[in-house]
Every structure is written in C-alpha cells, then in structure tokens.
Amino acid sequence: MDDATKAVAESKARITELEATVATMVSKRMGRDTTPEDVFAAYPHIEKEIEEEIENHQWHKDVN
Numbered sequence: 255m256d257d258a259t260k261a262v263a264e265s266k267a268r269i270t271e272l273e274a275t276v277a278t279m280v281s282k283r284m285g286r287d288t289t290p291e292d293v294f295a296a297y298p299h300i301e302k303e304i305e306e307e308i309e310n311h312q313w314h315k316d317v318n
Contacts, residue, residue: 284296
C-alpha cells in the first residue's frame with residue numbers, strides 16, 4: 255500500500271510539471287501573425303544568435 259501511495263504522489267507531481275510545461279508551450283506558440291518581436295520576447299536568446307549570424311554572414315548555418 256505504501257508503494258502505491260508513493261507512486262500516486264509521484265504521478266501527481268509529474269502531472270503538475272507536465273501541465274506547467276504545456277502552459278508554457280501554449281503561451282509561446284507561434285502562428286501566422288507572429289512577428290519577429292513576438293519571437294524575441296518569447297525566446298530572448300534567439301535575437302542575439304540571429305544578430306551574430308547576420309554579422310558573421312552565416313546565411314545557411316542552420317539549413318539542412
């Protein structure tokens with residue numbers, strides 16, 4: 255019984271974590287009307303990376 259109680263508690267904690275992750279993903283979802291400013295606000299590290307790539311003329315750096 256103790257193992258089951260522990261498993262339930264761990265599952266509830268994991269559910270809470272996953273719900274928070276989903277909420278973050280939904281809030282940062284991009285769409286047709288998303289502007290570059292929206293992307294930079296949601297993912298601040300991207301703006302710096304893009305600026306460095308432009309400055310270094312790395313036009314196809316992430317193209318497969």
